[in-house]
Amino acid sequence: MDFQQLNSDFGIAKQLEIIPGQGGMPMIKIGNASARALISLYGGQVLSFRPVAQTEDVLFLSSQSAYAEGKAIRGGIPVCWPWFGPDPKGLQRPNHGFVRNHFWQLAKTEAVGDTETKVSLRFTESFKRENTWRQPFMLLLDISIGPSLQLQLTTYNTGDQPFSITQAFHSYFRVGDIKRVKILGLEDCDYFDKLEQGTQKIQKGVVSVTQEVDRVYVEAYKNLVIADPVLQRRIHINSPNTSTAVVWNPWSKTSKKMPDLAATDYRRFICVEAGNVAFDLIKVQPGSRFSLQANYSLLPD
Known part of the structure; x- marks a missing residue:
């Protein structure tokens, strides 16, 4: 990986730099007047997002x-595509699709003043095609x-x-104490x-979460809130083009079976995932496109 060339092509002075991260993986490091962030080209995955006024990251990332x-990579916001969950055809393809396990291409970067930095990542069927997914496609992930x-x-x-696809942003949110967290907006x-x-x-x-939870909510509302009294903040999730939401936490017993989670990590995160999951199957016609969107922000406590 030629980091000098990547920075020459896509770097933004005092805002964006491409660096070798953990395991030598290429990562996009962003710092502007609004926030700090880290994005992995492997998986097209946002690993960190922290508004400048916050001492704690909005996202959880496992140290293991x-x-x-x-x-x-366990944590941040993995991209699940072209299916969410187990292989729908039972062909032993990886859970949650294949794009989270391969490198994406950096397509574009842009500074909007000193308060916003935009990144576009591309994944094409010619760039990496799984033997069991033969339909021509292109993905574009726009991150602001x-x-x-x-x-x-x-x-x-x-x-x-x-x-047809199912898909999701498999977002891991950092919380102070899972037992005290409330998720608002899924009532009834x-x-x-x-x-x-x-x-x-x-x-x-x-x-509320007091044990292992793995749920797919249907006809879910477009706006959800994670209320976290320990970190004294509320995380707002807006996803306009979805009708399903997933809530997941492995709790203690399942966590012990996961080599990339520490035994007590389950206490410090909740997954509330925006996506087109289960019966919310998206059919994409030839020559057409479909966009999954999510906006994550902090509300005053």
């Missing part, structure tokens, strides 16, 4: 993450680092046949409990 090709963190993943069907929504063979239930009141 693997930084090696073929393995996903400013007062809020904004993501837009656009799927382009560049072939002559339609294809139906959800499928993946820990009980997909049993359909109704959310009564706000979501």
Whole structure:
């Protein structure tokens, strides 16, 4: 990886630098008047986002993450595409698709004054095609680092046949104490409990987490809030082009089986994921596109 050339092509003085990160992985380091951030070209993954007024990162990143090709980085915001969860066709393809386990290309960078930095990453079927995914496509991930963190993943069907996808931003949010966190905005929504063979239930009141949780909420609202009294902040999640949301925390027993999580890490994060999941299947016609969007910001406590 030629970091000098990357910085010559895409670096922005006093705002954006491409650096060798953990495991020598190329990473985009951003610092502007609004926030600090770190983005991995491997996986097209935002690893860190911290507004300048905050002492704690908005995102959780495991200290035991693997930084090696073929393995996903545990934390930040992995991109799940073209399927979310297990391989829908049972062909032993990786969970959550393949783009989080490969390098993306840096396509464009831009400074909007000194308060916002934009990055565009590209993943094309000619760049890396899995043997079991043969439909021509291109992905463009637009990331904005400013007062809020904004993501837009656009799927382009560049072939002559339609294809269907599920997808998600698998966002890990740092919290002070998982037992004291509340998730607002899912009240009265139906959800499928993946820990009980997909049993359909109704959310009564706000979501709190006191044990392992793995739920897919359907007809979810476009605006959700993670209320964190320990870190004295509220994380606002806006996702206009989705009708599903996922809430996940592995808790203690499952965490112990995960080599890239410390035994007590489950106490310090919650995954609240914006996506098109389960029955929210997106069909992309030839020559057309579809965008998944999410905006993450902090509200006054």
